Structures are given as structure tokens and as C-alpha cells.
Amino acid sequence: MNIIPIRKLLDEGKNVMIYSQDVNDFYIHLKNEYKCINLYEPTPTKYKIIKCLKYLEPSEDINYSRLNQLELRDKVLDLVKNNTLILFFNHFDQLTFKSAQIYHSLYEQGGVLFICSFNSSFKEGAYHFYKTFTLLNKEEYEYETGKNEINISYTIYGFFSLMAFLIYLNASNLNTASLILGAAWFGLIIFRTLVYAGGRL
Amino acid sequence: MRYYTHMVGALIFYLTLNYLLNQVLTFTGIFLAAWMGLFPDIMDRLTNKHRGLGHSLLWLIPLTFTSIIHIQFSLALIIGFLSHLILDVFTTYGCPLLYPLRKFDFACLKRKNRIQTGTNTEKSVFIFLIFLLIPMLLMGTPLLHLIPIEGMATVLDSNPDHQQNNSSKPLNLNLNLRVDDAQHRNITLKQVDQNTVQVLILPLDEE
Structure with missing residues (x-):
């Protein structure tokens, strides 16, 4: 685990x-250097922001539950002020449009930074917030998910079909017309079987 | 994929192309194709990067140059090498065919349908290929003659090559006769679309 690039960012x-990593591992290393809160998961948003407030203002007599999410957000920003608060959570993919907006505004107003992880595709509404992140293990992500690969299924299907066509031509003893027709039919059957087995893209 | 799947795959590709091109099957050719089926993994072991330089199509350039030495063996090497890449394209992470020019992978099928190395899926592919290879080897090599089972002649007769020999169709032959003063006379028999056969005719007194 390399903490240096995280510190730099x-x-x-x-x-x-x-x-696809647990941010708790990074939290353990960074909690003594920065003001950090591990939220584990981003939702429910209101509960998580209250958790932040309780960390920033640890007095038991304040009841935050009456405030709405925007009021809670403003309260967090007031308490953070010029300091830096780092929020950790896994499952970035759980963010909805609304919760992503709340967290995004926390970042945009300044003072709050995020260290998050994800392991599946997330909702479209969270994409605007995602753009503020730097993906640390981009190569691993592209390798695991195949985002950077080129699918040559149809080329391979075509190649095997052509092979089947030629084998049929070579093995047959029929007259030319039926031979070519049969070979084309055989080649297409192989192509169709491969499309069926491999799935349409 | 594991080495054994690549070896079997390379043999199947070699036997198929050998059949299509009407080439004479040699043990050296079979050995070279099978060995070349492992070549990309050996290269990657040496360079210490899996699916790296060894799996690149760039290797086709030096392999093509081997055709200067022996075209049939060169064909075996190229087929063995390409078979490895074709089989690896079916695996989960694909194959970097243009490495190191482009580092992205080329893959086939949907991701969930691909073959994961070392799993039961790969083993089932291996068994399927083995079942494909056995009849190909029996039909393509003289191995069938070694099996002492009655009725094998019938199987042999069903082979199109044997049928052609036994059929009543007239054979188209080009006869090139070279008669010279030497004692031995060379006659070249060339059946249309078939291999050339050299026949040496000796004078009666030498037989």
C-alpha cells in the first residue's frame, strides 16, 4: 500500500x-496526520453528516436530527472553516444524485476532501461528483473491468467460419454449385453458433 | 490458458491447415507447432511480464523470415504461435496483440462468457480439444494403420483420399518424360491439383 501519492493528492x-480496495486501510495510516472520519458507506446521507458534526463538535446536548440535509451541510462547513477534513467511505457506487450533490457541495465549498472506493459501476447522477476525484489505481481498474480492451469477437467468428468453409470445400465430393452452397451454409452455421454461444455484443 | 491447452490447440490448428494446404505431415512440423504453442508464455517468463512482449503479433516478423530456411517448418512455427494468441483472446483478460506499441488487450466474447485460466471451464475446453485432436491425428497420420482392429480398412476407405484412388473417375495426369543417355530414367507424375510424385524407372538388368 502506497500512501505517498495519496498524501501528495x-x-x-x-x-x-x-x-476495489477498502479505504479503512488508508484511514488507519492517515488518521494521525489529518482530521479524518471514516463513514464506511456514503448513505444514509443525513446520518453520515450528523456523524461528521458529532466528530467536529462532540457535545451530547445538541440534537441535529431536526435539521435538514442542507442545514447540516452548512453547519459542517462552518465548523471546518479553514481546516481540512477528510471523509473516507467505500461503495461510491451507492451514491444517489441527491446524496452526491450534498457531498459535492461539501467539497466545492472547500475544506472537505474525500477518499473513496468503488467496485461496480455507479449511477449517472454521481458522475459529476466523480469527476472531482483522481483515480489512484487506474491501470488495475482498466485491467479488471476491461474498459480499455478491444473486442474482436466478430473477427474471430469470421475466421472460424472461413476455416469451416474451407474444410467443407476440401472434404466434399459434390458438384461445384451444391458444394459452395453447402460450404457457405456450414460456415454460417458455425458463425451463428459462435454468436449464440459467445453472446451478442 | 495453461500450457496443455495451448499445445493441443496448436496441434489442432496445425493439422487443420496442413489438411487444407495438402501438405505432407511430418513429425518435426508437429513438434515445432506444439513447441511454438508454448513460446509466448516462455518469452513472458523470461521477460518477467505475463501477457507482455511474448504475446505480441510483432513476433510474426522474425517468424516469417524463417520461411527462407524451410517454408513448411516456418508454417508450423507461425501456426503454433498464432494458435496461442487466438486461444488467449478467449480468456478473461484477453491478449495484448499490439504490445508494446499499444498496451490495450484484444478480447473475444462477452466478459462473463470468457474462459478463466485454470478453471473447470478451461479444463472442459481442453477435453473438447483432445476429443477433436484424436480423430484428426488418426486420420492425418499413419497412426490408424498401427491399430490392429478388423474393419479399420472400411474406415480408411471412407477417407476421401482413399475414395479418390478407388473411384472409377479418370485421373488427369501430366506426364513429363525426360529420356536421356543415362542409365536411370526419371519420370515425373503430376496429378492435377495433387502432389507431384517422382518415379524412378530402372533398366531391367538392374532390377
């Missing part, structure tokens, strides 16, 4: 995204 004021 945090010092530059950038959010950090990690693919």
Missing part, C-alpha cells in the same frame, strides 16, 4: 478514488 486539495 490531498496536499494539492484533490479527492482520491481507489478501485
